[in-house]
Amino acid sequence: MKHNENEDISSILVSEEQIQQITDRLAKQISEDYRDDERQVVLLIILKGSVPFAAELMKKLTIPVQLEFMKVSSYGATTKSSGEIKIHLDIKRDDLKDLDILIIEDIIDTGYTLNRLTTLLKNRNAHSVKTCTLLDKPSRREVDLTPDYTGVRIPDAFVVGFGLDYNENYRTLPYVGILDPKVYSH
Numbered sequence: 001m002k003h004n005e006n007e008d009i010s011s012i013l014v015s016e017e018q019i020q021q022i023t024d025r026l027a028k029q030i031s032e033d034y035r036d037d038e039r040q041v042v043l044l045i046i047l048k049g050s051v052p053f054a055a056e057l058m059k060k061l062t063i064p065v066q067l068e069f070m071k072v073s074s075y076g077a078t079t080k081s082s083g084e085i086k087i088h089l090d091i092k093r094d095d096l097k098d099l100d101i102l103i104i105e106d107i108i109d110t111g112y113t114l115n116r117l118t119t120l121l122k123n124r125n126a127h128s129v130k131t132c133t134l135l136d137k138p139s140r141r142e143v144d145l146t147p148d149y150t151g152v153r154i155p156d157a158f159v160v161g162f163g164l165d166y167n168e169n170y171r172t173l174p175y176v177g178i179l180d181p182k183v184y185s186h
């Protein structure tokens, strides 16, 4: 029998109502900031975790945007190739020079992924690259990175839901919650 994923959550960290308030606020601010922008604004949605957040945010924007998707993973600080990012799915545009790119992320932890992705897009000559994250764990940061738009700062706990996963599960929960340690301790 399929089990109920809600039962593996020890506490709700960001409720559905809070997600609505956060996306209202961010969409308003982003729409204002890019209102007089004469270039094409592109929301770059990072798969898979950012999909629910991006979907909620984009429908509240009052400026025209285009959508692109990338799937990337970072090797992290512990491997030799810590300066690298692995691209699993890339944008199919040759020329980024007239684009103002806003990267949409689910969570910033060490900061390596977003740091490297920002550098990559700047090296490809994007006109501007800004970052927007639903969740930020500033206490875990290992590189100097401050997102341009932050939904909410959270303590150092492993969270799932609203896009975030543990072994590909829990992404469809409508809120962000702390995963009960019993789930990964057996």
Ligand code: IMP
Pocket (backbone or CB within 6 Å): 049, 074, 105, 106, 107, 108, 109, 110, 111, 112, 113, 114, 157, 158, 159, 160, 164, 165, 166
């Ligand atoms: P960073 O490069 O360390 O900032 O890693 C960011 C990525 O790590 C996110 O896009 C997530 O995929 C993953 N991640 C970090 N913290 C969590 C968490 O608490 N739950 C689920 N995924 C996480």
